[in-house]
Amino acid sequence: MNRRTFIETSAAGLACSSIAAAAAEIANGPTKRVALIGSGWYGKVDLLRLIQVAPVEVVALCDVDSAMLSGAADIVAQRQKSGRRPKTYGDYRALLKENKLDLVLIGTPDHWHALPMIAAVQAGCDVYVQKPTSIDVVESRAMLAAARKYDRVVQVGTQRRSTPHLMEAREQIVSKGLLGNIAHAEVCCYYHMRNRSHPADSTPPATLNYDMWSGPAPRRPYSELCHPRGWRAFMEYSNGIVGDMCVHMLDTVRWMLDLGWPTTVVSQGGILVDKQAKANTTDTQTACFDFDDLQVVWQHRAWGHAPDPDYPWAAFLYGDKGTLKLSVNRYDFIPRSRGVKAIHRDVKMELEEYPEDKTEKDLERHVAPAVRVHMIDFLNAVAKRTRPVADIEQGHISSVSCILANLSQRLGGRALRWDPETHTVIDDPEANRLLSRPYAAPWNHPTPETI
Numbered sequence: 150m151n152r153r154t155f156i157e158t159s160a161a162g163l164a165c166s167s168i169a170a171a172a173a174e175i176a177n178g179p180t181k182r183v184a185l186i187g188s189g190w191y192g193k194v195d196l197l198r199l200i201q202v203a204p205v206e207v208v209a210l211c212d213v214d215s216a217m218l219s220g221a222a223d224i225v226a227q228r229q230k231s232g233r234r235p236k237t238y239g240d241y242r243a244l245l246k247e248n249k250l251d252l253v254l255i256g257t258p259d260h261w262h263a264l265p266m267i268a269a270v271q272a273g274c275d276v277y278v279q280k281p282t283s284i285d286v287v288e289s290r291a292m293l294a295a296a297r298k299y300d301r302v303v304q305v306g307t308q309r310r311s312t313p314h315l316m317e318a319r320e321q322i323v324s325k326g327l328l329g330n331i332a333h334a335e336v337c338c339y340y341h342m343r344n345r346s347h348p349a350d351s352t353p354p355a356t357l358n359y360d361m362w363s364g365p366a367p368r369r370p371y372s373e374l375c376h377p378r379g380w381r382a383f384m385e386y387s388n389g390i391v392g393d394m395c396v397h398m399l400d401t402v403r404w405m406l407d408l409g410w411p412t413t414v415v416s417q418g419g420i421l422v423d424k425q426a427k428a429n430t431t432d433t434q435t436a437c438f439d440f441d442d443l444q445v446v447w448q449h450r451a452w453g454h455a456p457d458p459d460y461p462w463a464a465f466l467y468g469d470k471g472t473l474k475l476s477v478n479r480y481d482f483i484p485r486s487r488g489v490k491a492i493h494r495d496v497k498m499e500l501e502e503y504p505e506d507k508t509e510k511d512l513e514r515h516v517a518p519a520v521r522v523h524m525i526d527f528l529n530a531v532a533k534r535t536r537p538v539a540d541i542e543q544g545h546i547s548s549v550s551c552i553l554a555n556l557s558q559r560l561g562g563r564a565l566r567w568d569p570e571t572h573t574v575i576d577d578p579e580a581n582r583l584l585s586r587p588y589a590a591p592w593n594h595p596t597p598e599t600i
Contacts, residue, residue, distance in 0.1 A: 163311075171529040184254070186269075188256070210237050222234050266295070287584055304539050306539070311539070329468040333446075344427070345428075347425055348372055401475060463475060464476075560579065
């Protein structure tokens with residue numbers, strides 16, 4: 150049997166059957182002191198889900214936008230049990246210095262993931278950090294090194310590993326061999342999510358410390374696309390649609406099929422349609438992640454129709470006994486044999502169990518259950534000092550694989566052969582020079598050696 154015909158039960162993370170037991174234990178456990186760095190959209194989504202499943206006291210928030218920060222503090226005061234308004238900070242370093250914390254959540258733009266995460270584990274905190282882990286490969290290596298050196302639990306926000314209906318699909322279909330031998334997978338996103346506008350550069354709003362917001366990223370004039378939430382339009386602050394959406398579905402396939410590092414990554418694409426937009430991320434890109442006897446192929450188009458309208462952002466596993474379609478909204482198992490029943494499941498949004506989800510601004514209601522389970526898994530690992538299901542090493546592998554895809558596309562589509570032992574591209578000095586990008590002063594780029 151190969152790794153895709155049968156998967157042994159993973160030691161990391163919670164199985165479907167153990168979620169309720171872990172949740173009950175956490176709910177009756179000690180109160181954790183929590184801080185959030187980056188109080189925008191998904192920072193609040195993560196924090197408010199944590200408040201729903203665990204006894205926590207949110208003691209501090211940090212953001213470089215004072216208006217966003219104050220609004221987040223008001224919401225937390227309304228939602229947490231104590232009713233207290235957390236202290237607010239414009240600099241994460243002061244927050245970490247002045248507060249004794251158990252957990253830190255990081256919901257900043259991608260270019261601000263590494264430095265706060267490393268500082269938090271150095272301060273003795275366990276960390277939940279959004280995906281992708283980093284903006285470049287060396288940052289991500291440094292984050293992994295810091296987590297291990299300081300023996301901290303770090304969960305990455307790749308919550309497909311904690312999506313209840315996808316957990317069921319992994320346990321009941323893939324692990325039981327209903328797909329047979331799987332030799333090909335496809336992952337895709339056809340959402341029209343790339344910003345098509347071209348606003349003029351402008352003056353940052355008075356509430357935003359734009360210099361601190363930019364931080365270590367390459368400097369560019371302020372645009373209203375940058376903040377709030379539009380920063381993914383620029384490669385200076387993100388890894389584009391590949392780093393935002395492919396990382397989730399590639400990670401899903403890796404988790405489903407127990408895959409490690411790809412041996413080769415190759416990608417082509419560019420700005421082929423929306424040429425007038427201010428965004429500098431690709432609107433069209435294909436990538437192939439080669440795992441030797443299995444290839445995972447990615448495709449995104451920020452224009453046109455999705456081939457399968459029910460699965461516009463999805464993963465497809467192809468086996469000789471059947472096909473499994475996976476998304477945040479549903480899954481479908483389609484057997485090849487007439488004697489085997491097809492299986493369909495839809496997401497359960499839990500709106501009656503958590504009625505505040507009905508009115509929470511900008512909440513992806515269908516994703517909220519997955520974030521809750523991801524938080525339970527994180528807290529279970531914190532309590533037991535074990536590795537969570539989306540441990541920093543797993544997030545590192547998926548994130549770096551996506552970063553390599555972007556580097557391949559940038560280098561004209563040439564294949565990058567990856568050596569996971571040395572963390573280098575084999576026989577490609579030019580690609581290796583791009584594994585780390587310069588930091589803007591006065592910030593210093595972290596490396597595994599300097600942790």
